[in-house]
Amino acid sequence: MRRAIFIFLSLLVSLSMAAIPADTISAKPGSQPQLSPPSPAAQQLTEEELIEEIYGELDDARGLTDDRDIKKQIAGFKKGVEAVEGLREDGDKEGALNLKYAIAERLESFINQLPVASPGMTNLAAAIPAANPLYDEMVNIRGKIGMLIDLEEREIPQEKRPPPPTIERPPEIENLIVYSAKFLCGPALGKEGVQPGSYSTAINIHNPNNGTVTLYKKAVIAKREDEPRGKISDFHRVTLQADEAIEVDSIDIISLLVPEQEVELTAPSQQTTTILQTTAVSPVSSLIRFIKGFVVIYSTAPLDVVAVYTASTSVGFGLDVEYLSPSRVSTITYTPPPEEEAECPTGCVCLYKEDAYKRYGQNATLCQDKPCSYDEQQTPLYCWKPAEEAECPQGCACRTEAEAKEQGLVLCQGQKIVCAYDDNQRPLKYCFQKPTEEGRPSLTLSPAYAENTVGDSHKVVAKVTKNGSPVTGVEVEFKLLEPNSVHSDKLGVLTRTTDASGQATGFNYTGDKEGKDVIIASATVDGYNLEAQATKAWISKPTEVQCPQGCRCLTEAEARKYGLTWCQGQVTQCGRDAAGNAKYCFEEMTSQPTTPPKVSWQADCSPSAKTATAVTGAALTVYITAQDPTNGQAKIVHVVAAVDGTIAHDSGSISTVNYSKSFSLNVSTGSHSIEVKATNANGQTSVATGTATCR
Numbered sequence: 155m156r157r158a159i160f161i162f163l164s165l166l167v168s169l170s171m172a173a174i175p176a177d178t179i180s181a182k183p184g185s186q187p188q189l190s191p192p193s194p195a196a197q198q199l200t201e202e203e204l205i206e207e208i209y210g211e212l213d214d215a216r217g218l219t220d221d222r223d224i225k226k227q228i229a230g231f232k233k234g235v236e237a238v239e240g241l242r243e244d245g246d247k248e249g250a251l252n253l254k255y256a257i258a259e260r261l262e263s264f265i266n267q268l269p270v271a272s273p274g275m276t277n278l279a280a281a282i283p284a285a286n287p288l289y290d291e292m293v294n295i296r297g298k299i300g301m302l303i304d305l306e307e308r309e310i311p312q313e314k315r316p317p318p319p320t321i322e323r324p325p326e327i328e329n330l331i332v333y334s335a336k337f338l339c340g341p342a343l344g345k346e347g348v349q350p351g352s353y354s355t356a357i358n359i360h361n362p363n364n365g366t367v368t369l370y371k372k373a374v375i376a377k378r379e380d381e382p383r384g385k386i387s388d389f390h391r392v393t394l395q396a397d398e399a400i401e402v403d404s405i406d407i408i409s410l411l412v413p414e415q416e417v418e419l420t421a422p423s424q425q426t427t428t429i430l431q432t433t434a435v436s437p438v439s440s441l442i443r444f445i446k447g448f449v450v451i452y453s454t455a456p457l458d459v460v461a462v463y464t465a466s467t468s469v470g471f472g473l474d475v476e477y478l479s480p481s482r483v484s485t486i487t488y489t490p491p492p493e494e495e496a497e498c499p500t501g502c503v504c505l506y507k508e509d510a511y512k513r514y515g516q517n518a519t520l521c522q523d524k525p526c527s528y529d530e531q532q533t534p535l536y537c538w539k540p541a542e543e544a545e546c547p548q549g550c551a552c553r554t555e556a557e558a559k560e561q562g563l564v565l566c567q568g569q570k571i572v573c574a575y576d577d578n579q580r581p582l583k584y585c586f587q588k589p590t591e592e593g594r595p596s597l598t599l600s601p602a603y604a605e606n607t608v609g610d611s612h613k614v615v616a617k618v619t620k621n622g623s624p625v626t627g628v629e630v631e632f633k634l635l636e637p638n639s640v641h642s643d644k645l646g647v648l649t650r651t652t653d654a655s656g657q658a659t660g661f662n663y664t665g666d667k668e669g670k671d672v673i674i675a676s677a678t679v680d681g682y683n684l685e686a687q688a689t690k691a692w693i694s695k696p697t698e699v700q701c702p703q704g705c706r707c708l709t710e711a712e713a714r715k716y717g718l719t720w721c722q723g724q725v726t727q728c729g730r731d732a733a734g735n736a737k738y739c740f741e742e743m744t745s746q747p748t749t750p751p752k753v754s755w756q757a758d759c760s761p762s763a764k765t766a767t768a769v770t771g772a773a774l775t776v777y778i779t780a781q782d783p784t785n786g787q788a789k790i791v792h793v794v795a796a797v798d799g800t801i802a803h804d805s806g807s808i809s810t811v812n813y814s815k816s817f818s819l820n821v822s823t824g825s826h827s828i829e830v831k832a833t834n835a836n837g838q839t840s841v842a843t844g845t846a847t848c849r
Contacts, residue, residue, distance in 0.1 A: 201242070201305050204298055208235055211295050218288040227264060231257060231295070238302070254303050261296045262341050265289065266352055266466065290468050293350055297343040324370040324389055325532030330452040331480045335461045337373075339404040340444040348446075351467030357402040357449055360458040361394035368393050368531045369453040371402060373410040376447040384447055387411050394457075402449055411445075454531065456480065496524040498537035510538035546573050546585035558586040565681030589682060595620040596822055597630070597684035599660075599675045602800045605691040606665060610734070613662035614688050616652075616675040624656025630677045632660035665692035685820060693806075699728050701739035710792075713740040714837060723835040725791050725807040738807075743836060751790055752781045753832040753840045759848035771822045772848035778803065780813040780832035780840075788834040795830045797821070809835070823848050 199207070212232045216225050234257045241250040268289045324330060337355035344350045361367045369392050375384025387410040392400060451459065459478040465471070498504050502521035503513075510518040518538050525534035546552050550566035552573035558564075565571075566585035574583035598617050606612050614632070618625040632648040650658040660675060671690040678684070701707050705721035707728040713719075720726075721739035729737045756777045774797065780790050790813045795803040803817045813832070829843045 199301075201302060204302055204305075205235060205239060208295055208298050208302075211291060211298070215288060215291045215295065218291060224288075231261065231264075234260075251303065254299060258296060258299045258303065261292065261299060262352065265292050265296060265341075268292065286468075293343070293468065296341065297350075300343055324391070324452050327452060330370075330454060331456060333451040333453065333457065333459045333478050333480055335402075335449045335451070335459065335476075335478055336446075337404075337407055337449055337461075338444075338446045338463065338465075339407060342444045346444045346446070349465070349467045349469075351465055353444070353463070353465050354404050355407070356404075356462045356464075358399060358458075358460045358462065359394070359402065359451065360399040360460075361396060361455075362458055363455050364396050365455075366393060366395055367453060367455045367457065369451055369457065371410070371449060371451050373407050374448045374450060375411065375445060385411055389452075407445075407449060410449075453480075496522060496526055496537070498522075498526050502537040502539045504535050505538050506533075506535055507538075510536075514538065514540040540572075540575055546571065550585040550587045552583045553586045554583050558584070559683075561586075562589065563587060564589045564683070568681035594822070595625060595679040595682055595684060597675060597677055597679075597686045599673065599686040599688045600800065601688060602797075602802055602819070603689045603691075603804060605693060605804060605806065607730075607734075608665050608668060608692050608694055611662065611664045612690055614660045614673050614675070614690075616650075616658045616660060616677075616686065618652050618656045618658075618677060618679060618684070620679065624652070624654070625679060626652050626654050626656060628652045628656075628658075628677050628679055630658040630660070630675055633674050633676075634661075634671055665690075668692050668694055687820065691804075699726060699739075701726070701728050705739040705741045707737050708740050709735045709737050711735075713738070716740075717743065717837070719743045719837045720791060720835045723789065723809075725809055725835075727807065749783045749788070750838040750840045751788070751832045751834045752783055753793075753830055753842045754779050755795070755828060755830045755842055755844070757828060757846035759846065771820055773818055774821045774826065774846060774848055775816060775818040776802070776828060776830075776846075777816045778814065778830050780830075782811045782834060786811050788836045788838065790832055791835050792833040793830070795828070797828055798826050821848060 209232065212228055212235075216228050219225065234253065238250050238253050238257070241247075241253060268286060335355075335357045337357070338348065338353040339355055341352050342348045342350055359369070370389040371392060372389050373387045375386075377384045390410060394400065451457070461476045461478060463472075463474040463476070499521050503510075504526040505513065518540060521537035521539050524536075526537050527535040529535070547566060550571075551563070553561070553563060563586035566587045571585040572581045572583070573585050574581075576582040596619050598619075599614055600617070601614070604612060616630045616632070618628045618630070629649055629651050632650070648660060650660060652658045661673060665671075669692055671692070673688045673690065674685065675687070676683070676685045701721055706718065708716070708718065709731055718740035719742075721741045724739075726739040727736055728739050731737060758775045758777075759772045760775070776795060776797070778793060778795055780793050782789050789809045789811055791807065791809055793803075793805040793808070793813050793815070794801060795817070797819065798821075802819055803815065805813065805815065825845050825847045827843070828846055829841060831839055831841045833839045
């Protein structure tokens with residue numbers, strides 16, 4: 155058998171080495187061969203006599219062409235026949251039979267590439283072109299290869315009439331519309347009742363309706379009355395949506411009749427690959443045999459059915475198109491045995507399999523084997539339930555998302571693990587755990603507070619870190635907190651992804667009117683829902699004024715450098731420098747009280763879940779108090795507060811004896827540094843610092 159495989163593969167390689175250019179094939183003029191079926195005497199030849207005749211005809215065929223590639227392929231066929239003789243001498247009948255089938259298939263591919271008429275011999279005025287003698291000679295050789303195959307198959311006994319096959323009928327078959335399309339497939343060699351040549355069938359089916367149509371197709375082999383009845387395939391169910399179409403061609407028909415056989419065809423123009431797989435030797439199971447019969451289509455609604463027939467024979471090429479009308483409805487009444495519809499157990503839902511997988515995932519569980527319902531096409535539905543509820547890992551608890559948010563919990567192990575379902579089998583609860591400071595990511599937004607003049611531009615940058623290192627690839631959502639925003643109609647919601655430095659740039663916009671924007675940044679990292687906010691204050695562009703006599707227009711930094719104080723004890727803005735910093739009127743200090751302002755603060759922490767913008771962490775509230783101990787001789791003109799080095803509150807320009815304010819912001823649990831600085835009209839500054847701890 156190993157030798158048979160080697161010879162078989164060698165033959166395929168030798169036959170695949172050359173392609174036949176269709177426009178260069180030529181044959182020497184010759185008389186048209188006799189294409190009538192072989193005589194009874196010829197059909198009684200022994201295998202040795204048939205092989206001798208094939209050798210002679212292959213030599214004759216080589217003499218009918220001058221094309222070197224064609225001669226080479228014909229020589230390959232002769233080597234294949236010689237290999238068949240060698241296998242027979244070794245007693246390997248199975249290998250010899252497989253090789254005969256390979257030669258026959260290759261011959262058909264070769265014949266399909268030959269023109270049916272000789273170049274230069276076609277008379278345009280003639281009704282039929284002159285035949286190509288090389289084409290006819292190769293068809294005769296193919297017929298004798300078939301006779302060699304028949305000699306092997308004569309030893310296989312045939313039953314006179316096999317019992318009718320078991321057919322699974324479509325539901326309500328008596329109500330379906332029926333179409334019957336004739337088919338002819340494969341090479342005919344003279345004994346099949348049609349002209350010798352190559353035949354193919356393509357049946358096109360189109361759904362012209364505006365709804366879904368279900369059809370059932372099967373194939374039936376037709377034989378002569380005195381022969382055993384042909385094979386009937388099982389039904390195949392096909393669903394066509396509105397305006398969809400399918401084609402049933404020769405390959406499909408073979409697959410209907412022999413579903414267990416792998417069917418693979420090589421287009422005639424391809425010479426690089428030849429794949430042949432054969433199973434049991436029978437008239438139906440081989441692609442190199444001619445078959446004819448009907449494709450029968452049962453449909454739930456009218457269809458457009460068109461059959462296209464092509465034939466290539468020695469006298470030319472033929473094409474025929476037939477539009478099929480439905481035949482009468484089947485009169486064979488078939489009533490499937492009734493099957494009781496079972497109610498679904500508690501916790502199960504009656505669904506199609508596809509819908510169950512969409513709803514519960516690939517781990518959906520079938521509750522019982524009996525159907526719970528049928529649709530209009532009698533397709534059964536079954537009872538399904540989700541996969542068994544998982545127990546939460548140790549250290550995690552089963553909670554709803556609302557409960558977890560209220561209790562400050564995060565997803566267990568950073569994953570959504572379903573642990574409970576509602577009455578409609580939708581996920582209800584997940585596994586959550588208490589957050590741990592170790593490895594907890596953080597989200598910051600900077601600047602946390604900024605004040606700009608209307609018409610200036612402003613942007614915020616979010617940064618995500620974990621254990622002090624930047625986290626890349628995190629989606630951060632930026633939005634304006636209503637109703638404080640004055641620009642929400644422009645900006646809406648923006649999503650950006652952190653870069654290698656862990657940063658994502660949010661809104662970059664220009665303020666066009668006074669007011670405050672509260673910008674919220676949120677992200678989810680390792681199951682932690684993070685949030686940070688920043689405040690942007692837009693103020694009107696001040697009108698530049700002329701400082702009173704004896705006063706100078708300087709920035710606060712310049713005034714401190716020169717030891718100046720507010721002009722006439724009032725804060726008067728007189729312009730801005732090139733960097734956009736505000737400039738005010740200052741004067742030399744006179745004999746004024748030297749008592750600096752008093753400043754103090756208190757802080758309070760509460761769980762952030764109680765705030766409007768609930769996040770994991772705490773809400774820090776700072777209460778500021780600043781006082782002028784001179785009772786108006788050196789009023790408080792400016793108060794600023796910072797948390798963890800970031801400005802969180804700025805009073806702007808003021809003039810008051812007592813100043814009291816509070817502000818709140820979301821922070822992570824732990825310790826936070828607080829610094830409050832107050833400045834009086836004499837330029838004296840007092841600072842109160844400390845630490846607030848949130849748990």
